[in-house]
Every structure is written in structure tokens, then in C-alpha cells.
Amino acid sequence: MTPEDLRKLADEATPGPWEYHAGIPSWEPAVAMTGSVYARDDYRPLAEKPRTADARLIALAPDLARLCAELGEALEHIQEPLLENPPMNDYERYVAERSGRALAKLSELEADS
Numbered sequence: 436m437t438p439e440d441l442r443k444l445a446d447e448a449t450p451g452p453w454e455y456h457a458g459i460p461s462w463e464p465a466v467a468m469t470g471s472v473y474a475r476d477d478y479r480p481l482a483e484k485p486r487t488a489d490a491r492l493i494a495l496a497p498d499l500a501r502l503c504a505e506l507g508e509a510l511e512h513i514q515e516p517l518l519e520n521p522p523m524n525d526y527e528r529y530v531a532e533r534s535g536r537a538l539a540k541l542s543e544l545e546a547d548s
Contacts, residue, residue, distance in 0.1 A: 436544040438504035438511075445500040507541045510534040 517531040 436541060438507040438541075441500045441504040441507070441541075441544075445497045445504075448497050503541065507538060510538050514538065 514531060514534040517527055517534075
């Protein structure tokens, strides 16, 4: 997935603002102005259910996708000169390797269409 793909995915999602609200027992909603998404997990004992964390993460997803897109573009900008002029010192080598791994991970992300 590219930064452009992430931005497109966030832009095509239900518009926000998204926010978390405590819900009815066994359900936790992440609510947008145009609808709600409820996080539920019936496969774990009640005490272990991460409903609240799921709903909060769902509510953050559009902003996180846009942030990942911005960070991916920043890493591409940082990595480009290092690839053109191979790193001369340990810090530049570290930055090139870390940014390369992060960009590779970003490209591995897939969205179901």
C-alpha cells in the first residue's frame, strides 16, 4: 500500500468526526456523524474482551491512515538522497535501513476492496 492508497482509503471511508462512546453491555461503539461501528468479541470471556480498545482504535483509524501516509512520504523523502549517495556514516546507514524497513512494511499493507 502506498501513501496515496492510504489517503484514498481514509477519504472514501465514512466521514467523521469519529469518536468513542461507551456503549451498551457487550458492545462498544465508534460513532461517526453518519453511522456507528460496534466492536464485539464473543470468543473471549467477558472479563478479557477488549471492546473499548477496539472501538477507540476504530475511531482513530481514518486519522491514523492519513498520518501513516504523511510519515511514508516523509520517509521516502529522507531515504531518496541516502540511496542516491550511499551512507557514509553509521547514522546515515541506520536511517537508510530503518526507513527502508518502514516503507517495506507500509507497502505490505493491504486493504480489502
